[in-house]
Amino acid sequence: MLKLTKKADYGLMALKYLAEHPEMPALSAKDIADAYGIPAQLLAKILQRLTKTGLLRSHAGMNGGYALARDARTISAFEVIHSIDGPFFITSCTKGAKGCDLTPSCTIKEPLARVNETIAGVLKSISIYDLAEREAAAAHTAAAQPLVSLTL
């Protein structure tokens, strides 16, 4: 319940790692996997998906690898999770085709949809850059005020 998949987790780690090493033109899946102890083949597939959705750019061949397609500031955690795990819904309904069969009689799906929106907003407000620069962030974000309002 309400748990991130490890794949999404790994994806965030990898993106953060790439954001922290802008000097490298490209890093291979194996490089990143070794840096954290993530199964290399699994990470490879995750990075492939991120590439397919446009968050990363890939380059095959020797000295190839992956690099951020956009500035770290413009990549949100929401996008990463969405790319890896698919559409984001906290409820089983609105799950594309096959939701739960009692959707018509259900009286809490609308309020829960708002909650869903709120959480999605939280995720969207977090960028890869935010994850990477946490030490500096501790100083000045104390006053920063993102920003979620839940009006059920």
Added chain:
Amino acid sequence: MLKLTKKADYGLMALKYLAEHPEMPALSAKDIADAYGIPAQLLAKILQRLTKTGLLRSHAGMNGGYALARDARTISAFEVIHSIDGPFFITSCTKGAKGCDLTPSCTIKEPLARVNETIAGVLKSISIYDLAEREAAAAHTAAAQPLVSLTL
């Protein structure tokens, strides 16, 4: 990924239903299950857990059933979810005993813990009463301003 279990879902529905019928001294699991089409035996077990954690009061025997143990305003969605699904964590680490084995090298667990806190806060800000009174709520909560601030 980040999906509520149906059990928690059912629990919220049941509690909302109870909140909407304060005139009844007690409603049986079957009554509530029939009202929505939820499998009766499954809902029964859910209500049992909610009773064990103190959110409901039960009474066996004929004309028995369940009733809210506290005012609907003081029961949060977070409590319901926590009662049914156990501790609330979006990451696989901090999962009691067996987390993911790369916890030491992981660099995003701290920021994710903040996100976890934020989402928990959202859930805590929602009461059963809020779910039950949505029609009236639509009018006056437009100005209401709960209230979550995420400083990563």
Added chain:
DNA sequence: TGAATATCCGACTTGTTCGGTCCGCATTCA
């Protein structure tokens, strides 16, 4: 050219969780 290094992609296995059912027991009340 050919070897080495990469990405790419689908199929597969394994373990866990979730949704749901079943059955026996305890409690209350008419």
Added chain:
DNA sequence: TGAATGCGGACCGAACAAGTCGGATATTCA
């Protein structure tokens, strides 16, 4: 007593998550 109800464990099947394997393709370098 007996019907209605709560209580609680055991159990099952389906879905899903995590990870593995094998092979195809693309790029670079010697």
